[in-house]
Amino acid sequence: MALFRSDDDDNGKELRFGSVVLRTPKLDDYDDWARLRAASKVFLQPWEPKWAKDELTQSAFKRRVRRYDEDRLQTLGYSFFIFREHDDALIGACNLSNVRRGVSQVATLGYWIGTAFARQGHAKDAVAAVLRFSFDDLHLHRVEAACIPGNEPSHKLLERSGFGKIGLAKEYLKINDIWQDHNLFAKINNAV
Numbered sequence: 001m002a003l004f005r006s007d008d009d010d011n012g013k014e015l016r017f018g019s020v021v022l023r024t025p026k027l028d029d030y031d032d033w034a035r036l037r038a039a040s041k042v043f044l045q046p047w048e049p050k051w052a053k054d055e056l057t058q059s060a061f062k063r064r065v066r067r068y069d070e071d072r073l074q075t076l077g078y079s080f081f082i083f084r085e086h087d088d089a090l091i092g093a094c095n096l097s098n099v100r101r102g103v104s105q106v107a108t109l110g111y112w113i114g115t116a117f118a119r120q121g122h123a124k125d126a127v128a129a130v131l132r133f134s135f136d137d138l139h140l141h142r143v144e145a146a147c148i149p150g151n152e153p154s155h156k157l158l159e160r161s162g163f164g165k166i167g168l169a170k171e172y173l174k175i176n177d178i179w180q181d182h183n184l185f186a187k188i189n190n191a192v
Contacts, residue, residue, distance in 0.1 A: 013072075015080065015133055018125035022080035022094060025068055029081060030061045032090040036114040043115040047151055050177040075099060077107075078133070082126045084117070091117035094126040096134060096143070105141035107134060119153065127161045135189040142189065146172060146182035155183065163187045 015022040025033070034056045037044075045051070054060045071077030077097040084091050092113035099107040109130065113123045134140045145163060147154040159165075163185035171179035 015129040017129035020122050020125045021083045021085050022129050025065050025081045040115040045176055094130050109143050109145040143187050145185045158185045
């Protein structure tokens with residue numbers, strides 16, 4: 001079961017599910033984040049946009065955290081760092097972006113897990129926590145996700161998390177500097 005609470009000290013959110021704790025990124029997370037991203041670069045590059053030359057610098061991280069805070073304050077997006085519950089190790093991130101209200105009530109899910117922590121169930125727990133937050137707290141109707149057709153681990157994770165495949169988008173996102181097709185997935189809030 002996920003636990004959602006406001007943390008007035010840092011204006012952030014904390015979610016718990018299974019093996020993970022998710023919370024909004026803080027500037028103090030820079031060293032752990034930079035180490036994890038650097039150690040996972042080769043593992044992550046095939047699935048992510050091309051990294052900027054200053055990707056791992058402290059100034060780029062500050063801009064990233066500032067953008068996350070602005071999105072959260074405007075209710076356009078919610079970014080979480082994923083920590084392993086038993087030792088508080090930073091292991092990845094999970095984000096809700098493009099939150100849309102009005103007639104659609106939808107957001108887009110994205111996530112990544114560092115190399116050393118992949119395929120241990122942490123991403124599944126993080127996705128479950130963010131889905132609970134999306135449906136129970138944000139009252140969204142639908143959460144969407146996309147992944148490259150060859151990314152079988154993400155396909156399986158999304159399907160195990162209750163997402164259904166809804167189609168293929170041609171040249172949907174520019175990944176590792178190449179426009180690539182993506183399988184589209186969605187999970188509907190059945191409680192509404």
